Amino acid sequence: MNPFEAVVIGSSAGGIKAVSMVLAALPREFPLPIIIVQHLHPHSDSYLAHILGNKCELNVKQADEKETIDKGVVYLAPPNYHLLIEEDRSLSLSIDKPVTYARPSVDVLFETAVYAYQDKLIGIILTGANNDGSQGVKKIKQIGGYVIVQDPATAEADAMPKAAIAATKVDSILPIEQIGPYLLQLVNRSIRQHRWEISLPK
Numbered sequence: 001m002n003p004f005e006a007v008v009i010g011s012s013a014g015g016i017k018a019v020s021m022v023l024a025a026l027p028r029e030f031p032l033p034i035i036i037v038q039h040l041h042p043h044s045d046s047y048l049a050h051i052l053g054n055k056c057e058l059n060v061k062q063a064d065e066k067e068t069i070d071k072g073v074v075y076l077a078p079p080n081y082h083l084l085i086e087e088d089r090s091l092s093l094s095i096d097k098p099v100t101y102a103r104p105s106v107d108v109l110f111e112t113a114v115y116a117y118q119d120k121l122i123g124i125i126l127t128g129a130n131n132d133g134s135q136g137v138k139k140i141k142q143i144g145g146y147v148i149v150q151d152p153a154t155a156e157a158d159a160m161p162k163a164a165i166a167a168t169k170v171d172s173i174l175p176i177e178q179i180g181p182y183l184l185q186l187v188n189r190s191i192r193q194h195r196w197e198i199s200l201p202k
Contacts (some may be wrong), residue, residue: 001131002119002190002194003120003187003191003194004032004063004120004121004122004138004146004186004187004190005032005117005120005121006032006033006034006035006036006052006069006085006116006117006120006121006122007032007033007035007121007122007123007124007183007187008034008035008036008037008109008110008111008113008115008121008122008123008124008136009022009034009035009036009037009123009124009125009126010036010037010038010109010110010123010124010125010126010128010132010136010160011036011037011038011039011106011125011126011127011128011160012038012039012102012106012128012129012130012132012157012160013039013125013127013128013129013156013157014127014128014155014156014157015038015039015126015127015128016048016051017040017064017156018050018126018127018150018154018155018156018176018184019036019038019052019126020052020055020056021176021177021180022124022126022176022179022180022183023052023055023060023074023180024055024056024057024180025179025180025181025183025184026056026057026101026180026183026184027057027071027184028057028058028072029177030072030083030184030187031059031071031072031187031191032069032071032072032073032122032187033069033072033073033075033114034058034073034074034075035062035063035068035074035075035083035085035091035109036074036075036076036077037077037083037104037105037106037108037109037191038077039074039102039104039128039132040080041079042079042080042103046188048062048076048111049061049062049076052074056064056074057106058072058073058074059072059074060073060074060076061073061074061075061076061084062075062076062078063075063076063077063078063091063093063170064091064093065091065092065093065109066090066091066092067091067092068089068090069085069090069091071091075091077104077109078093078104079104080095080103080104081093081094081095081103081104082094082095082099082103082104082105082108082109083104083108083109084108084109084112085113085115085116085117086112086116087091087115087116088116089116089117094108094162095162099132100130100131100132101130102130102132102152105132106125106128106132106133106136106160107132107133107134107136108136108182109136110123110133110135110136110137110139110193111118111135111136111142112139112144113136113137113141114139114145117145118143118144118145119143119144119145120145121143121145121146122139122146122148122183122186122187123136123137123140123145123146123148124147124148124149124150124183125137125147125149125150125160125161125164126150126155126160126161126176126179127150127155127156127157127158127160127161127176128155128157128159128160128161129157129159129160130159130160130163131159131160131163131192132160132164133160133164134160134163134164134166134167135167137149137155137164137167137168137170138167138168141168141169141170142168146171147164147168147170147172148170148172148174148179148182148184149161149164149165149170149172149173150173150174150175150176150179151167151173151174151175151176154174154175154176154177155176161173171184173175179198
């Protein structure tokens with residue numbers, strides 16, 4: 001088993017609070033990049049990075065065009081731009097038409113992340129009022145990645161989690177307060193297992 005190499009998160013209505021709870025559970029030395037699409041008003045400013053940065057120990061920033069993805073950094077899609085991950089693991093921004101009425105689109109982020117990270121990708125769907133992200137998690141599962149979905153009963157808006165659960169066989173459905181600790185445990189376990197496997201005699 002190869003260790004996971006990136007986390008992608010999608011959220012919409014109620015998502016700022018939900019994302020804050022996930023990030024707050026992660027230590028400063030969390031070893032993976034986290035790339036997030038949170039649906040925002042098209043004319044929002046960059047306040048979200050500031051809000052989330054104050055809620056967690058991680059470095060949170062708005063994604064820039066052609067930026068190389070670094071471990072332990074949280075990248076946020078800018079308002080009114082799709083956020084894509086290139087195969088060389090850099091970020092790119094697009095003003096292509098909305099997907100499922102959304103720009104940025106969770107599906108666009110997740111589907112491009114699949115090409116970059118293959119089965120070393122963790123996808124997380126949180127609260128939201130539409131079905132954005134459902135096709136993305138389906139592709140993550142098809143390639144062998146791992147999918148966590150917020151329990152719809154704990155979501156401010158349950159449409160997005162329900163759509164993800166309906167789209168594919170997800171790996172874990174958890175209440176929001178458990179997702180951050182579980183993510184940390186999952187990532188650390190994959191690293192330990194990989195180290196054990198490479199230490200075995202050939």
